[in-house]
Amino acid sequence: MTKLEWQASTEPVDEPVKLCQICGKFEVQWVLAGTYPGDIPYHVCSNCLGQLVNLELTKKQFKTLLKNGHTDEEYLLHGDFYDEQGNALQPRRT
Numbered sequence: 001m002t003k004l005e006w007q008a009s010t011e012p013v014d015e016p017v018k019l020c021q022i023c024g025k026f027e028v029q030w031v032l033a034g035t036y037p038g039d040i041p042y043h044v045c046s047n048c049l050g051q052l053v054n055l056e057l058t059k060k061q062f063k064t065l066l067k068n069g070h071t072d073e074e075y076l077l078h079g080d081f082y083d084e085q086g087n088a089l090q091p092r093r094t
């Protein structure tokens with residue numbers, strides 16, 4: 001019987017590890033793209049993905065997203081959901 005062996009890759013990584021655009025702490029695990037017209041793809045970790053889609057980002061997370069190239073013109077960040085300070089106005093509580 002053939003035994004399969006997996007070897008850890010030792011190839012150098014072309015790009016530096018990308019960190020979540022919301023928390024900046026964890027590696028990007030999800031790219032949320034094309035959800036709504038005009039939205040810029042969100043590169044996020046699993047933790048933050050839930051908060052993003054449930055419209056319950058903290059002020060700090062909201063501002064970090066804006067710093068990372070997003071705008072409050074995007075559906076998930078627009079003025080009905082967050083005020084100018086980034087307070088969540090309509091979090092979807094589960």
Ligand SMILES: [Zn+2]
Nearest residue numbers: 020023045048
């Ligand atoms: Zn994150």
